[in-house]
Amino acid sequence: MLRTFTCILCPQGCEIQVELQEETAATRDRKITGNRCPRGAAYVTQEIEAPVRNIATSVLVEGGELPLASVRLTRPAPRERLFDVMGAIKKVKVAAPVREGTVVINDVLGLGSDVIVTKTVERGSCDRTVKP
Numbered sequence: 578m579l580r581t582f583t584c585i586l587c588p589q590g591c592e593i594q595v596e597l598q599e600e601t602a603a604t605r606d607r608k609i610t611g612n613r614c615p616r617g618a619a620y621v622t623q624e625i626e627a628p629v630r631n632i633a634t635s636v637l638v639e640g641g642e643l644p645l646a647s648v649r650l651t652r653p654a655p656r657e658r659l660f661d662v663m664g665a666i667k668k669v670k671v672a673a674p675v676r677e678g679t680v681v682i683n684d685v686l687g688l689g690s691d692v693i694v695t696k697t698v699e700r701g702s703c704d705r706t707v708k709p
Contacts, residue, residue, distance in 0.1 A: 582624060584617040591617045595625065629653035633695070634666055636681060641673030642701025648681060652690040666692055673700045 584591040591612050598606040607625070612618045623629070631653045635645040648669075654662050662685055669681050675698050682692035 580625075582621050584612060584620050586616045586620050587614070589613055593617050593621050595621055597625075628656040630656050630659055632659065632662060632666070634663065636666060636669040636671055636692075636694075638675060638698045639670060639672050640700055641675070641698040643698050646671060646675050646698045647695045648692050649695050650685070650690045651693055652688075654685070654688050654690055658686065658688060661686055662688070673698055 578597045580595045580597070582593045582595065584593055591614075593609060593611040596608040596610075609618050609621055612621070631650050633647065633649045635647050638644060638646050648666065650662070665682060665685055669692070671679075671681055671694075675681075675694050677694055677697045679694045680691045681694060684690070685692050
């Protein structure tokens, strides 16, 4: 089975081909070509064996100058758990003020990643309301 990936680790954007010798995607018997650096091969290996993704989203803020605060994960989460992580984040509501770097969910779903605020939201009277 032949699969093609576009590497996202550097601006080169290498088109990397992977030929798997068996039907199972996790097999270690594979041929990787097209990468111009070792990072490309490592990226494709991770994508085949255990793909992960980072999340950047927002949480509701009560009494803030803005109705939402941006948040992100401190470590990527397994791709198959992204909807679960988003569900946990969607339940969060914080009170203003909330500071950049504040952990709003510690070790989300036991995945070893925290959800942290990426932009400070001060107290204020935001006249925009966001429905959860």
